[in-house]
Amino acid sequence: MEEFIDRAEEKFKLPEKSPVLPLRELVVFPHMIVPLFISRIPSIKAINHCLAGDRLIFLLTQKSPDMEKPKAKALYKVGTIAQILKTLTLPDGSLRILIHAMNRARVTGFSKFTPYIEARLQSIDDGIDGRDIVELEALIRNIKHSLETCIRLGKTISPEIMAFANSLEEPGRLADLVASTLELKIPEAQDVLNVVDPLKRLQKVNSLLSTEIQVLTVQQRIHVQAKGEIDKIQQEFILRQQLKAIQEELGEGDPTLDDIQHVLKKIKRKKVPEECWKEVERQAKRIERMQPGSAEAVVVQNYLDWIADLPWSKMTRDNLDIRKAARVLDEDHFNLEKVKERILEYLSVRKLNKKMKGPILCFVGPPGVGKTSLGKSIARALGRKFVRISLGGIRDEAEIRGHRRTYVGALPGKIIQGINQAGTSNPVFMMDEVDKIGSDFRGDPSAALLEVLDPEQNHAFRDNYLALPYDLSQVLFITTANLLDTILPAFRDRLETIELTGYAEEEKLEIAKKFLLPKQIREQGLRRNQISVSDAIVKKIITEYTQEAGVRNLEREIAAVCRKTAKKIAEGAKGKAMITVTNLDRYLGAPKVFKEQKMKKDSTGVATGLAVTEFGGGILFIETTTMKGQGRLSLTGQLGEVMKESAQAAMSYIRTKASSFKIRPTFFDKNDIHIHVPEGGTPKDGPSAGIAIVASMVSACTGKKVSRDVALTGEITLTGNILPVGGLKEKVLAARRVGISKVIMPAVNKKDLNNIPAKLRKHIRFIMVETIDEIFDIAFKR
Secondary structure (H helix, E strand, O other): OOEEOOOOOOOOOOOOEEEEEEEOOOOOOOOEEEEEEEOOHHHHHHHHHHHOOOOEEEEEEEOOOOOOOOOHHHEOOEEEEEEEEEEEEOOOOOEEEEEEEEEEEEEEEEEEOOOOOEEEEEEOOOOOOHHHHHHHHHHHHHHHHHHHHHHHOOOOOOHHHHHHHHHOOOHHHHHHHHHHHOOOOHHHHHHHHHOOOHHHHHHHHHHHHHHHHHHHHHHHHHHHHHHHHHHHHHHHHHHHHHHHHHHHHHOOOOHHHHHHHHHHHHHHHOOOOHHHHHHHHHHHHHHHHOOOOOHHHHHHHHHHHHHHHOOOOOOOOOOOOHHHHHHHHHHHOOOOHHHHHHHHHHHHHHHHOOOOOOOEEEEEOOOOOOHHHHHHHHHHHHOOOEEEEEOOOOOOOHHHHOOOOOOOOOOOOHHHHHHHHHOOOOOEEEEEOHHHOOOEOOEOHHHHHHHHOOOOOHHHEEOOOOOOEEOOOOOEEEEEEOOOOOOOHHHHHOOEEEEOOOOOHHHHHHHHHHHHHHHHHHHOOOOHHHEEEOHHHHHHHHHHOOOOOOOHHHHHHHHHHHHHHHHHHHOOOOOOEEEOOOOHHHHHOOOOOOOOOOOOOOEEOEEEEEEEEOOEEEEEEEEEEEEEOOOOEEEEOOEOHHHHHHHHHHHHHHHHOOOOOOOOOOHHHHEEEEEEOOOOOOOEOOOOOHHHHHHHHHHHHHOOEEOOOEEEOOEEOOOOEEEOOOOHHHHHHHHHHOOOOEEEEEHHHHHHHHHOOHHHHHHOEEEEEOEHHHOHHHHEOO
């Protein structure tokens, strides 16, 4: 420990040269006794040289403590001449010495740096001017008082040093003593050592001492605040222990522990799997060791509450009466025979095999055909609970799998939340809009659903929040989509796809009569005898006010009619409201004009094609024109790559068959051909417009008109064959909507006519073709 000599130093003569002992992170002031540990070889040699002589060594502080062999620029210029009092050689060759610092000295130069550092010294003597005695006395008193203040504020200063400081009247020694007691950084301590004038040294030390008092004051305030908080926590703990003891005496338990015991009993009654029960017991033991009300205890308690609320082994009994289920499905939905048949098959197998796993169905079709409502109907037919979640626009994988409990506000994913909402482990679980799931840096929700929708894996689905296996194998999952193209292939592979096509006019009429009109009369507060809507009115609404694959807009228009009627009745109108052809526009306004209408007259270079979109079937007008040029082919209308390739194939086929079409051989060398598909703001793609493009191009090149009553669909090849296409029912419905009477289609698609209602087939003549050559006699006007 550093000490100060409290006796007068003997006079000695400062040597002209002295070995130098570089010090790391230490400034030694005069009159200090300091123990030092010496390990550097040059320093050990310097000590040994001093021991063989006058035992005097010069102490200099390094500017950088990391430098192993400091040079002149790395050492401060003012240091302390000291006498070596004792030495001790340690087993590893290093030295332990005790030195007595005596006087300041300044380096005037270095005489050598090997084998040790040797410096030329100049003595520094303290002196005081008599004119500064009053200020000096004031500074001495203030410093002694400040030292006592530091002790009161908690600074540790030994009683011997305080007694010695109070007895000192020499300003220089007092300044050095106080500077050594303060926790100064090396530059600050060296600045004090550099000051020769005792008065200025006292002023500097007094300023440092004032800063120290401010730091100690803030430190004490922080300590008091922290101690107060600790005392409050300890007091709460003692009070809780006392409350616990009182509750035990009264025969009452700890409310928190009582809640945990209640949750444990609830979980045990649910017959959770063994792995789950072990985790529950482990978490319950953790919460018993935690401080009640702590953040972690709340997280664990919420976790146990989720486990307790889930229907681990609770199942609803399926309605296995096939006839009753069929009756329920027919009551809720018109037609949709394929879907109803699949559900009845599932029930039949379920009746024979109780352990069968639930299928993963995917209803694909345009908006408004009843995909979501069909899920509710299936749940009612099965006697199960129904849960629906919408996946449209979801981009975060955690929405499916949940967040880990380490996150603030963590929750299970939508799957486990839906099961909890249903209250059973075998609900009908509908996932809407799976074709509109997105993906970004937060993961791909479609990939997270792979485990959920795989019957071979979902018996042990692990949510990130629960971190326990949950059996989803008894859940009947139903997904809905408008298109399959945007669904991840691996995800699509797990789905049993059932297509729901658009409705024909006759089907819409039946749906409106049996479902939509009674529903809207009821919802608008009317009675059946207060409004009359005939079949003719419904047909007029279908044809002149709506144009869609489903019946959503049809229901809106019927609702508008019912609302207007309700308004009149509320205003005091008597009798039955009769909706007729002549007054329908008073309810719905003038008939709407739709983009989809067939051509007004037969045209040259314009053919009618059929297409399928996510909104159902539609018609495309393929327009072709020719102009003087160099045989270039231009394609416009925002066409996709496949459709562009169909146009290129059509061009090549026509050029090879130019003679049979009576087109001059030089026609293609001297003319440019431009193909355009209107509504350029809508992207178009697919190969099924191939024969329509051929008809349009041949018409433009020969001047023959294409019949406006003919629509064409089919993919072409360079050899003139026509390949099959998909979505035939949607295309036929689109043709029927605009009044087309003939549809030219691939012969291979003849089998698909069985899926088209018989009433619809009566209004359209279907012409089957195998090669391109067969279409011209039918499509062109003679």
